[in-house]
Amino acid sequence: MGTIGATLIRTGRRFLSSLPALFGVLVFTFLLMRVLPGDPAVFFASGPSAGNEEIEVVRRQLGLDRSLPEQLGIYLYDVGRGNLGRSMMTGQPVAKDLRQRLPASLELTLTALVIALIAAVPLGVLAALRPNSLIDHGVRLFCSLGVCVPTFVSGLLLIYVFYYLLGLAPDPTGRIDVFASVPPARTGFLMVDFLLAGDVEGWWAAARQLMLPAFTMALFVIAPLARITRASMLVSLGSDFVRTARSIGLSRWQIVVTYALRNAILPVITIAGIVFSTMLGANVLVEKVFSWPGVASYALDALLVSDYAPVQGFVLLMASIFVAVNLLVDVLYGIADPRATVV
């Protein structure tokens, strides 16, 4: 009871202390967009033949004729009311666009993270149990390959092998076959929506569609997770309490899992949080390769056409997710490590 209360208080405090950072991100992105070259008014005026007058009209419509502080004030006011502006590109409110596309990104990233963790933790443990053995070197090689091959290359390789050569994977475009029926969007997560609709066949189709991009992303992040698992397992295995566990004749499984791994997993939680946030924002390459309708490719498209609002909205979204993930890591840490609530 007391520990839950303490965790809540800690969480609340952490959240409050992250608000100034969020505000800073807001202002910084706003200014950055204004500094970058490119004039949205020119771009979005009806056509290449548009005259100066026409451009001026668009500019006034967009509010770009006002002074910078004024623009910033209006922007902050709108964000405060939950209005992220309207995308010139899609013609829809940015908030709505993001809401539609975020589940796609989250679904992909979460799946990739789970795959990466399932692969990385045992690999790291195996490597730590026999340091400098053949297994250790094998894991090291695998990790190095995963990091040094860019995701668009590994993605294309996977497509070539599993779609083109073996034919195991479905057509690698989008979240689901264009002709398949889409379940009613309740959560936005296709895997969940299919289950809620009771459509097992559709769920399986979506899962197959998800696998290639998820593995592509996972390959890239297995390395940091496996390495930190190995390093922290080595420390754990050499610690006094593992020696104690050996001295009382516990089984090998109990020594490795209950004593060593349970302690070693703490830094892995932290790294997993950072990796997740990075993946979510940086997976634009994967989204592009697999035509995945996620937020990152949306932001990239917007940036290319100087569409301010979506980019700003995207950065704000990423910052918020980063804060949320860190909070989650904090809470998990508090649960995994009884000392954390005291410190």
Add this chain to the structure above:
Amino acid sequence: MMSPLLEIDNLGVTFSTRRGLVEALRGVSLSLQPGEMLGLVGESGSGKSVTGFAVTGLLDKAGRITAGRVKFRGQDITRASGAELRNLHGANMAMIFQNPRAALNPIRTVGAQIADAVLSHRRLSKQEARAEALKLLRAVQIRDPDRRLDAYPHELSGGMCQRVMIAIAISCNPSLLIADEPTTGLDVTTQKVVMDLLARIVAERGMTTILITHDLGLAAHYCRRVVVMEQGRLVEEGAPQTLFRAPQHAYTKRLVASSPTATSRVGDLVPADEALPVVEVKDRPTPAPGTPPLLDVQHVVKRFDDGAAAVADFSMTVAAGESVGLVGESGSGKSTTARMICRLIDPSAGDILFDGYSIAKLPARDFHRSPLRKEIQIVFQDPHESLNPRFTAFDCIAHPLLRLTGLRPGDALRSRVEECADRVGLPRELLSRFPHQLSGGQKARIGIARAIACRPRLLVLDEPTAALDVSVQAVVLQLLDRLRREDNLAFLFVSHDLNVVRMMCSRTIVLRAGGIVEQGESLALFANPQTDYTRELVEAIPHIGSPASLLPA
């Protein structure tokens, strides 16, 4: 004569390190009768812990048994398979380790850890194991055992953690128990309680015990037979009475001489041929009446953020050239007091006068800019941790000179640093080395040279020898005493080792829970304590030299 429980025959252990193979044990032979309690003493690196680990098969991966046999109940366990060893561990032989808090799994409740030990060799249900764990906690006399079952190690004191460790070790009634420095790092009073408990438990359960310790007094007090180790060899063996009263081997003699006792003096600790030449100390003119004392601490209080007082209303004075000891158990506030006086932390109330000037109002953050910083210098507890690993010995000593005296790099600085090194007996050719290339004693000398480099008038010594072997401690203490007399330095000597304080300090202050319990002339105070608390402290020290403990038990 019964057949021995444990027979070690010509045991050799080698560690492979970066610098090649290191022989940790060379031809160790020992035998233990059932029910015996054997003391294994020696300084760090003597191989006493390695012997313990080799016997229980818990050597690091780098360590390998290269020769000899270890026979446990007639079975050679150096050739035992992993599964056989696992059956022996816990059920037949168990260990108690130094630093009990680290030896317990930090994220598992102590009840669960004891239950793990019980379940590893007995077929019980979870509830039965928990009940058994509770019984064991009662056996090691932990207060509130029902509640402690669900406590984590960080919620318990060091002494309680060691009790839990004992509970784990005895959970399956092993016939052999190896206690590796079980009370090092605990307060003397806690040490006494834990050791008495351990001695009673092993006697009640008829366990055979090896007590590994660097403390001759502890071994003498609890063991009937003691073995002395040096550099991986057994050098002498016998009953503690004869062994410590009339040591035969040169190393034992040296070890016995350098162990501080209730009557030893600084000069006696080091063999005559290695002692520093005695310096003639001129009588210093007595200060004119009315001169303020060098240090005058007035009603100092330190409260923590939660309002609890770590130090409550502490007052003391130190005259120039005087040596004052500050003793007490951990948590008594002695380190906090020392830190306030050397202005590393700010007092919550009260005043500190140095040479008549108030220095308590200068924030600790800015004190390094005060001209008085070089007058008050500190020697820290751990010579290994308190040196910058990226600084050479020369840089370490030169740093305060550069910061505080305005010396610039050049010949003057070099000669000053070399002078300091000479004074602490650090060979000049070691000045270019980094801390990890030096021994503990050499690092301690660097710490002292750094502290005296600016010619301070007050030296605050925070457990300066706690991390050192006794023979090194002896040399360092002698060095400190000589420096004090040569420079008319004042010492504030913080220590938990009463024997050391008695030798080093003319006056002693006993602290408990942030308040002064007793103070006075050191010799009188320890010979005839006025309060129960001081008496308890004095009596808790295990002695080797005093005739009382040499009487057959």
